[in-house]
Amino acid sequence: MREPVKKFFPHPVLTLVLWGVWLLLHDTVAPGHLVLGFILAFSISLLTSGFWEEKVCIRAPLILLRFLGIVLWDILVANVTVAKLILGRSGKLKPGFFYVELDIQTPVGISILANTISLTPGTVSCDLTEDRTRLLVHALHVEDIPAMVKQIKERYEAPLKEVFTEC
């Protein structure tokens, strides 16, 4: 990226997201709001850039889209599964804690992975070890822990790792 652009847009993704949120809040694409939203998005991301030390780079947006699709589908399927688990006999459930060894290193990637784990029903991410290498996960019902870890790593971590890399 050229220098002046970098200087005024330290976090282009943040600027775009803020702009989008502003327009959605007002549910309009009227020119006035386009300009006002842009001014806000521009100045907020510039003023807060000191708090965002880490640069966020999104590589391979197509993979990100595919990932979102997978997550939405999983939420749908797993909600039904969890509904059955909750309505069934709770004495039969086998809850458990387990660690997921993380290959992904960027903080943004880790937080999105943790969010995804919590959003997909049946698992909640509980804790991240201080060295950011392992994520503690609680599962409502888990028969085969290694298989579940493998599924989390393959389905969610692998695509996230490709998308969020250090700049």
Added chain:
Amino acid sequence: MLEWILSALIVIGAFFTLVGSIGLYKLPDFFMRLHGPTKATTLGVGAILIASVLYFSFTTSDISLHEVLITLFLFITAPISAHLMAKAALHIRLKRVGRTREPADN
């Protein structure tokens, strides 16, 4: 036709939200209870919001997209609050059901 789709979506949403609350009530320990409400917000609220988008887009002249924001905020805040509560519960060593399997190594 539209009314049928809307009714179906609202009933589905209400059902999953209800299941979430039932889970909150009847599951035996804190960590398991946590699963109820964090889940209800995804499909339950999701279905109701889709119904809202459809209703306002078809009955008024504008496309209603406020709901996208609600979804966005919900999907960001729900897992974070669940994570914080779980972390706090771990910290004060809250009791869990005896059959809970512990992590392989601590």
